[in-house]
Amino acid sequence: MTMDKTDKTETSMTYEIVTITPEEFDEFSMHHPQGNFQQSLGMVNVAKHHADAFDFVGVRREGALVAACSIAYERGGFGERGYIWLGPLCDAHDEGLLATMTDGIRRSARRHHAVSVICWPNLVYQQRDSQGEPDGTPDDASLKAYESLGWRHAGFTRGYGAVVNRWVYVKDLTGLGDGPALMKSFDKRTQWSVKRSLSMGVRVRELGIDELDVFEKIETATAERRHFRGRGLEYFRQFKQAFGDKSHFMVAEIHLDEYLADMTAKRDALKAKVEGLQAKYDERPTTRIERQLGEEGRNLAAAEKRLAEAAEFAKDGDVLPAAASLFVEHPNEVVYLFSGSVERYKPFYASALIQYEAMLHLCVERGVNRYNFYGIDGIFDDPDDEGRGVLEFKQGFNGNVEELLGEFTLPVDKLRFGVSELAHKVLKR
Structure with a gap:
């Protein structure tokens, strides 16, 4: 695993791209509203077992870190690809900030000779109720902001994601x-x-x-x-x-000991109740007692069945x-x-x-x-x-x-990216 040293490049009067330390990145994730376990040092330490390299890119404004992400680089058929899981941690409504963050990601990818970078921002496109009905308006502004900077959206997919879920x-x-x-x-x-x-x-x-x-x-x-x-x-x-x-x-x-003891006690209590009701019915039969006897008899039969099942489970x-x-x-x-x-x-x-x-x-x-x-x-x-x-x-x-919001791809090496896209299309035929 390789990590780049600090590489500051002033991009405007407001923002500067910086390569931050893993510890700075982790601390930022802990306090950012989009922060999540996927964008954390813990996940980096999990992924290092299969990734080839990592980079930690940040953006500062007046000295304060205002955006950041970890990028994992892995080898593919046409070269390295970068992956940003549930990131970058960046306000997509701030056009200048997102543009600077994108520039920082592109520069990192070029240093690693990557074909492209794929990201899954931790941003809600549409809030929905429990039944999936829309609640409020979709965040089309964030979608357009990413696309305007060259990120290619994978579409409004359904189904479970191979890497990050969209739903x-x-x-x-x-x-x-x-x-x-x-x-x-x-x-x-x-x-x-x-x-x-x-x-x-x-x-x-x-x-x-x-x-x-x-x-x-x-x-x-x-x-x-x-x-x-x-x-x-x-x-x-x-x-x-x-x-x-x-x-x-x-x-x-x-x-099983707790379950068997509880079920045995319930069975015995039901058995006593059924015997009591039967005695009352034998002494003076009524429709009400007959109904109660039938109900409690069914409860007793169910309890006996559960005890028999528990005896089978006890063999395990x-x-x-x-x-x-x-x-x-x-x-x-x-x-x-x-x-x-x-x-x-x-x-x-x-x-x-x-x-x-x-x-x-x-x-x-x-x-x-x-x-x-x-x-x-x-x-x-x-x-x-x-x-x-x-x-x-x-x-x-x-x-x-x-x-x-879903998956976005940022082409970095356009020639190799184009060849890769063509190859994928051919293989899908």
């Missing part, structure tokens, strides 16, 4: 001061799922770095079931090492990992990044409980008001869509949708 689901936690208030903010079905999980002996804890194989096993099985690429144990270890205590690998485990062990999720902290938000669940334990609703615990302990208790569920595919009108289950799960927590 995300978020929840505003402002004003939710404790667990009961948080729970009440969910829809009724999700409230029931969380409470049900708690009542079934499911408990959430954080995994240590030496336990990440538990996380990886669940994530890999889920990837195979849902047909996406798993990251692998080494990646998760690298992520934990890079982000340290800002990353949280959490697992929801079923404690005493404590059963049912779901796992990775959460990443940034001062602006907590991001729900990766997850997986064990299909066999779906009736325990462990995935819903993990979300509640993460929101409560990582956000509500720490005063972080933004919880980012991350990607959805942006398709709201197709009940058969492959991403429907993910969307409905996240909608159950009553948040809203953000449609981001």
Whole structure:
């Protein structure tokens, strides 16, 4: 990995392009309104395992840093390409600032002999409600600002992104001061799922770095079931090492002893109630008692069935990992990044409980008001869509949708870029 030394070039009376240190960049990200974990030193340390080089470009105004980004350079078929994940961190409505930032990115790319630079600004193009309906006006000004400087927009795509998602689901936690208030903010079905999980002996804890194989096993099985690429144990270890205590690998485990004890007590109580009602009915049969007896008899049968199922689960062990999720902290938000669940334990609703615990302990208790569920595919009108289950799960927590500006490409070496574009078109035929 290579990093350039400071290279200041005055571009106007107001702004100057500077190459900043990794530490300056990270500090800037922590305080900028567009700052996020993708534009952080933690992500640089994760990506250094596959990137060839990094550069940290900034713009100063009167000595103060006002825009910045990290650029990862990776080799491609026609040369190096630069990648700016969820950046640059720059006010796109300030034309002079964005122009200077673009110039700084172009100069960095030329020093690295890059063909082009691709960026995904952390900017909302259109706010939407939970059902995907527009809320307010789109930010066409930012789109036009990028395009006017030579950035080529990839279009208003739907579906999951290969690198960065254009559609995300978020929840505003402002004003939710404790667990009961948080729970009440969910829809009724999700409230029931969380409470049900708690009542079934499911408990959430954080995994240590030496336990990440538990996380990886669940994530890999889920990837195979849902047909996406798993990251692998080494990646998760690298992520934990890079982000340290800002990353949280959490697992929801079923404690069979608690569940069996609870279900046994409920079964015994129902059995006693049914026996009491039967005695009353035998002594003096009435329609009301007959109705109660039928209802409680069905409840008893359901309890017996759950106990039998629990006995089968007990063959798997005493404590059963049912779901796992990775959460990443940034001062602006907590991001729900990766997850997986064990299909066999779906009736325990462990995935819903993990979300509640993460929101409560990582956000509500720490005063972080933004919880980012991350990607959805942006398709709201197709009940058969492959991403429907993910969307409905996240909608159950009553948040809203953000449609981001999307992907832009800045050609740097126009000859090689043109040849590359032509080759891609030929291969798609």
